[in-house]
Amino acid sequence: MLQLVGPDGGDGGRGGDIYFKVDKDKNTLIDFRYNKKFKATNGENGGAAKCTGKSGEDLYIGVPIGTIIKDEKTGKVIADLSKPDQVECVLKGGRGGKGNQHFATATRQAPRFSQDGEPGEEKEVILELKLLADVGLLGFPNVGKSTFLSTVTDARPKIANYQFTTLEPNLGVVKAKDGSSFVIADIPGIIEGASEGVGLGLQFLRHVERTRLLLHLIDVSGMEGRNPVEDFKIINKELSEYSKKLATRKQIIVATKADIANEELFNELKNLAKEKNMEIFKISSSTKEGVEELLDYVSKILKTLPKEELYETQEKMVYTLEDDKDEFTITREGNEFIVTGKAVEALIRKINIDDNESMYFMHKSLENLGIEEALKKEGIKVGDIVKILNYEFEWDE
Numbered sequence: 001m002l003q004l005v006g007p008d009g010g011d012g013g014r015g016g017d018i019y020f021k022v023d024k025d026k027n028t029l030i031d032f033r034y035n036k037k038f039k040a041t042n043g044e045n046g047g048a049a050k051c052t053g054k055s056g057e058d059l060y061i062g063v064p065i066g067t068i069i070k071d072e073k074t075g076k077v078i079a080d081l082s083k084p085d086q087v088e089c090v091l092k093g094g095r096g097g098k099g100n101q102h103f104a105t106a107t108r109q110a111p112r113f114s115q116d117g118e119p120g121e122e123k124e125v126i127l128e129l130k131l132l133a134d135v136g137l138l139g140f141p142n143v144g145k146s147t148f149l150s151t152v153t154d155a156r157p158k159i160a161n162y163q164f165t166t167l168e169p170n171l172g173v174v175k176a177k178d179g180s181s182f183v184i185a186d187i188p189g190i191i192e193g194a195s196e197g198v199g200l201g202l203q204f205l206r207h208v209e210r211t212r213l214l215l216h217l218i219d220v221s222g223m224e225g226r227n228p229v230e231d232f233k234i235i236n237k238e239l240s241e242y243s244k245k246l247a248t249r250k251q252i253i254v255a256t257k258a259d260i261a262n263e264e265l266f267n268e269l270k271n272l273a274k275e276k277n278m279e280i281f282k283i284s285s286s287t288k289e290g291v292e293e294l295l296d297y298v299s300k301i302l303k304t305l306p307k308e309e310l311y312e313t314q315e316k317m318v319y320t321l322e323d324d325k326d327e328f329t330i331t332r333e334g335n336e337f338i339v340t341g342k343a344v345e346a347l348i349r350k351i352n353i354d355d356n357e358s359m360y361f362m363h364k365s366l367e368n369l370g371i372e373e374a375l376k377k378e379g380i381k382v383g384d385i386v387k388i389l390n391y392e393f394e395w396d397e
Contacts, residue, residue, distance in 0.1 A: 015093025016041050016056035020069060020079060022086045023062030029127050056093055064129055066210065072124035082130075082210075091123055133171060133185035134302055136211030140231055143219040144256040146170065147285040149186045152295060176299035177292075185211065209243065212305045213298065214251040220269060220282075222262035228255070228269040250305060251278060254294065258284040328371060330378055336385045337375055337395075344369060348388045 018038060041056035069079040069090060079088035137145040153172025170186040208214070216235065218228045232253070240247035253273050255266055266282065273280035279297070283290035328341030344366070351362045366372050375386065375395070386393045 016058045017089050017093050018059045018091040019087055019089050020061050020063055020081060022065045022081050022084060026062055026064040029129050032127060066130045068128040068130055070126040072126050130210050133211050134182040135184040135213045135215060135298060136208050137186045137217055138214045139217035143217045144285055145186045145217050151285040153184060174295060176295060180299050182302055209246060213302060214249055215254050216251050217254045217256050218269060219257055220255040220262060220266040221257040221260045222265050228265050229272050253278055253280040255282045258282045258289050259287045330374055332378060336387060337380055338387045339371060344371060345389055348391060
């Protein structure tokens with residue numbers, strides 16, 4: 001006894017997705033200097049007896065908290081990993097192909113073609129690490145920021161008496177008397193022209209963006225020959241030119257080196273603070289003068305400041321293959337008609353041009369997408385060429 005066996009080709013497995021996830025053990029992006037290409041695994045082919053192929057394994061890439069992922073071509077933000085254990089899908093794997101079982105009809109009971117799977121998405125991205133801290137220490141180099149940080153936290157930044165500056169921000173945790181705690185960051189010294197990229201200015205200013213409160217440390221000793229009021233104006237000008245929003249961030253003036261203060265310079269700064277309606281504290285990290293009062297006030301102020309997302313995440317630019325659109329574009333060059341569009345290009349990649357039934361399926365699909373009608377409206381004639389991807393077809397009625 002003979003028994004007809006219908007089509008039983010299984011579907012292919014989908015390709016793996018690529019995710020970025022926050023890794024609490026990572027603090028820098030240094031690893032990406034040496035490894036710049038990442039690829040999730042492919043899905044496996046479908047098998048007989050309608051067996052679906054195994055899907056590719058997803059790839060998870062660990063990054064430090066505070067990492068911004070941008071599309072290299074558009075510059076737009078794809079993901080903002082600013083929360084502990086956050087995971088974001090950045091690239092979708094290709095959809096698996098369809099076995100011949102899907103193309104059986106009453107008149108085509110044993111189709112000899114199937115559909116290839118979609119290629120996975122490829123993208124070049126830029127990784128940028130932004131600082132996450134409650135309080136940022138702002139000021140010119142050598143005003144006492146590192147000394148202050150080492151005094152109020154367990155952080156041990158390098159401290160030296162020179163006009164150059166540290167390249168990386170230092171973080172420390174301050175424990176207030178009321179039991180609360182907050183993260184404080186020593187932002188590398190900003191110099192005049194930083195907003196225009198002088199030195200490493202733009203890198204420094206990016207770190208300031210994520211702080212909720214700024215402590216503007218200004219040396220009132222006069223030992224460096226600087227004027228505190230002028231220093232205040234210069235740095236706030238840099239903040240304003242870099243970001244209007246950053247210029248309005250809550251700021252407290254901290255007059256440093258009180259133990260060797262020039263009272264005339266301090267009074268000038270005090271008058272400026274009054275004029276700007278800003279709080280001012282006079283401290284000495286060496287003698288601890290005024291330090292406790294400042295920290296108590298900072299702890300109090302932080303409770304009134306919202307923990308907003310200080311970096312505005314733009315619309316995600318991730319294209320998911322499941323969301324194919326039917327839109328297409330026809331461009332005419334003489335007797336050649338070039339058809340482009342996600343759906344039609346995905347269709348062509350699935351076609352076996354050496355199989356008549358597969359080509360018939362393609363023609364029906366082009367008709368359903370409205371492409372044949374659109375070509376006729378564009379004035380296509382017998383013998384004209386239709387180009388889709390790398391394929392050329394001769395038009396025939």
